Amino acid sequence: MSEAAYGRLKSKRRNERTLNMVTLVVVVIFALLVLFPIWWIFRTSLMTNAEIYRYPPSLLPGRWLFSNYEKTLDIFTFWKYLWNTMIIIVPSCLAGTFTATLCGYAFARLRFRGKKWIWMLVVGSMLLPAMVTLIPLYIGWTRGLGIRDSYLPLILPYFCGGGAFNIFLIRQFIYTIPRELDQAATIDGAGYFRILFSIIMPAIRPAMIVVALFIFIGLWNDLLQQMVYINSKEKFTIALGLTDFRGQLKQDWSSTMAATCLSFAPGVIFYLIGQKYFVEGITMTGLKS
Amino acid sequence: METTDNLPKRRSRIHAGEERVAYICLIPAFLGLIFLTYLPLAGVLGISMTNWSGLTNPEFIGLDNYIKLFTVDPYLQDSIVATVYFSFLSVVGSMLYSLFIAVLLNRKIPARGFFRAVFYVPFVLPAVAIYVGWSWLYEANFGFFNFLLSEVGLNKILFIADSDYVVPSLSLIAVWLSGNLIVIFLAGLQNVPSVYHEAAEIDGANSWKRFWHVTMPNITPIIFYNLLLSLIANFQVVTPSLVLTNGGPGNASRFMTYLMYDQAFVNNRLGYAGATTFIIFVIIAIFTAILFKTSNRWIFYEGGDEK
Numbered sequence: 122m123s124e125a126a127y128g129r130l131k132s133k134r135r136n137e138r139t140l141n142m143v144t145l146v147v148v149v150i151f152a153l154l155v156l157f158p159i160w161w162i163f164r165t166s167l168m169t170n171a172e173i174y175r176y177p178p179s180l181l182p183g184r185w186l187f188s189n190y191e192k193t194l195d196i197f198t199f200w201k202y203l204w205n206t207m208i209i210i211v212p213s214c215l216a217g218t219f220t221a222t223l224c225g226y227a228f229a230r231l232r233f234r235g236k237k238w239i240w241m242l243v244v245g246s247m248l249l250p251a252m253v254t255l256i257p258l259y260i261g262w263t264r265g266l267g268i269r270d271s272y273l274p275l276i277l278p279y280f281c282g283g284g285a286f287n288i289f290l291i292r293q294f295i296y297t298i299p300r301e302l303d304q305a306a307t308i309d310g311a312g313y314f315r316i317l318f319s320i321i322m323p324a325i326r327p328a329m330i331v332v333a334l335f336i337f338i339g340l341w342n343d344l345l346q347q348m349v350y351i352n353s354k355e356k357f358t359i360a361l362g363l364t365d366f367r368g369q370l371k372q373d374w375s376s377t378m379a380a381t382c383l384s385f386a387p388g389v390i391f392y393l394i395g396q397k398y399f400v401e402g403i404t405m406t407g408l409k410s
Numbered sequence: 411m412e413t414t415d416n417l418p419k420r421r422s423r424i425h426a427g428e429e430r431v432a433y434i435c436l437i438p439a440f441l442g443l444i445f446l447t448y449l450p451l452a453g454v455l456g457i458s459m460t461n462w463s464g465l466t467n468p469e470f471i472g473l474d475n476y477i478k479l480f481t482v483d484p485y486l487q488d489s490i491v492a493t494v495y496f497s498f499l500s501v502v503g504s505m506l507y508s509l510f511i512a513v514l515l516n517r518k519i520p521a522r523g524f525f526r527a528v529f530y531v532p533f534v535l536p537a538v539a540i541y542v543g544w545s546w547l548y549e550a551n552f553g554f555f556n557f558l559l560s561e562v563g564l565n566k567i568l569f570i571a572d573s574d575y576v577v578p579s580l581s582l583i584a585v586w587l588s589g590n591l592i593v594i595f596l597a598g599l600q601n602v603p604s605v606y607h608e609a610a611e612i613d614g615a616n617s618w619k620r621f622w623h624v625t626m627p628n629i630t631p632i633i634f635y636n637l638l639l640s641l642i643a644n645f646q647v648v649t650p651s652l653v654l655t656n657g658g659p660g661n662a663s664r665f666m667t668y669l670m671y672d673q674a675f676v677n678n679r680l681g682y683a684g685a686t687t688f689i690i691f692v693i694i695a696i697f698t699a700i701l702f703k704t705s706n707r708w709i710f711y712e713g714g715d716e717k
Contacts, residue, residue: 140517141517141519144514144517144519145520148511148514148515148519151511151529152525152529155529155531155532155586155589156528158543158544158547158554158586159531159535159543161546161547162543162546174552176552177561178552178557220438220439220442221439223434223435223438223439224435224436224438226435227431227433227435227436231428231429231432231435232428232429232432233428233429233433234429236432239440239443242443243439246443248638248642248698249451249691250642250645250646250690250691250694252646252667252670252687252690253450253451253687253690253691254446254447254450254451254454255670255671255674255687256454256457256680256683256684256687257449257450257453257457257684258446258450259674260457260464260680261445261450261453264464278446280438281438281441281443281445282439282440282441282443283439288439312427312431313427313428313431314431317435338533338534341537342536342537342649343537344538344648345648345649345671348671349675359536359538359539360536360537363536364538364542364653367542367653374546374549374552377542378546381539381542381543382539384535384538384539385535385536388534388535388536389531389534389535391534392530392531392534396527399530399534400530400593
């Protein structure tokens with residue numbers, strides 16, 4: 122290598138390293154900006170209301186008043202809301218993941234008449250905004266079937282395929298499983314369902330976890346449907362409970378922020394558990410479209 | 411000759427068993443598509459031509475609801491404007507922000523996985539709690555943002571209580587929430603073959619040129635996907651209006667889905683709300699169609715000039 126070329130390479134390496142340092146600094150700044158609102162909410166939840174209104178505000182609470190949480194839990198029945206939310210979420214996640222897997226398997230592996238048409242129905246529903254069906258479905262559930270103030274209209278849809286997006290995700294993931302595995306099982310005499318349950322399902326476990334997490338997040342974020350279908354207070358979910366709580370206690374910011382932090386907690390815990398799958402899963406949805 | 415006769419028969423025998431399994435697997439999803447998606451879509455159109463209040467029997471009134479909505483309704487126009495404004499700010503903001511962060515995270519920096527996780531955190535928090543939490547940051551007297559403003563000597567702003575600022579304020583939250591887009595962009599960036607970069611480097615392209623002429627064309631399909639995702643999501647915005655603003659101040663945050671909710675479930679005008687729903691559907695469909703129509707002009711597909 123000539124002297125000049127070596128020098129160029131060296132200076133390029135040095136440039137690269139400075140650029141990476143600058144990048145790191147910018148990333149750290151943005152990461153702090155993203156986390157800051159969460160910290161501000163959390164620190165408020167540990168302060169007295171007098172401390173909250175002090176000027177200038179401090180970044181840390183003077184005394185960490187975890188007793189705010191006890192006080193808040195007396196009026197904000199978090200555990201009950203959490204329980205109610207779970208009554209909706211757990212069956213929805215299980216059923217949605219299972220039926221999406223069934224459907225995704227059929228599209229990824231099986232040949233049947235009308236495949237193209239049914240697939241178009243699936244893709245079409247992916248583009249259809251969910252709010253469009255709200256009123257007819259409300260009428261169907263409450264007038265047609267007489268189901269009022271019940272979780273069923275929120276849960277049962279997940280027994281029907283778990284959403285086009287999730288079907289799509291499962292199908293994409295099954296494509297990445299080598300077909301030789303199925304074929305080997307077929308030679309051993311396994312039927313299509315056996316292949317699904319003993320070969321495909323274990324192989325696509327990460328995708329199934331992702332689908333479950335997506336359904337979790339979807340229900341977790343929903344307020345509109347819960348508002349429409351649930352009326353009585355003892356059936357309130359976290360979303361409804363917190364909305365109601367804020368409406369009552371507009372000025373008590375430390376309690377309101379404590380209730381907010383309590384509502385954050387389950388999501389954060391689930392995220393920490395499933396983080397790896399989360400990132401993997403979203404990555405898949407983006408790449409194979 | 412025998413074999414050619416037998417072949418289709420054999421194939422269809424394989425099909426029979428396979429097909430039965432396939433249809434069994436599809437039953438739940440198919441029921442869902444029919445009863446929870448496409449029939450309700452048709453139902454909206456039907457309901458929108460009645461004067462149904464949900465209490466009395468519906469009466470067919472043709473296009474009256476639509477005519478009323480477009481001529482005398484005090485909210486529809488403001489509502490469309492607010493929604494388009496919010497969607498524009500949120501989509502553009504979150505696309506720029508998430509692409510920027512993804513490009514940074516795509517460089518060789520330490521603890522990349524950790525930072526990726528940090529940027530994703532807002533996405534896993536429940537929406538209601540996010541809006542309640544941010545409403546404290548936006549608070550008129552003691553909120554954090556007003557503290558910043560007074561520190562730099564500016565007047566206080568009411569943020570979500572001010573009709574000029576409510577939509578940008580809510581859009582900022584939407585941008586903050588767009589961690590899922592970052593993860594998708596990052597995956598796309600990591601999929602750009604490094605040989606392209608090396609080739610461009612040998613040709614003397616600097617890093618900006620490489621980004622613009624190598625990276626960008628390669629991630630256009632991802633850009634399209636993210637655009638579509640955030641467009642459909644942001645057009646349906648409703649939670650902040652339900653939790654914080656009730657559509658106000660004035661009509662500044664009376665987003666279309668909130669308008670529909672208000673008509674149907676607060677004012678018991680199901681037929682009228684059905685017409686609103688259908689109008690929203692058409693508006694979102696138009697924007698989606700525009701996106702699809704223009705897409706083959708700017709999406710670059712690898713290995714094909716034939717489109």
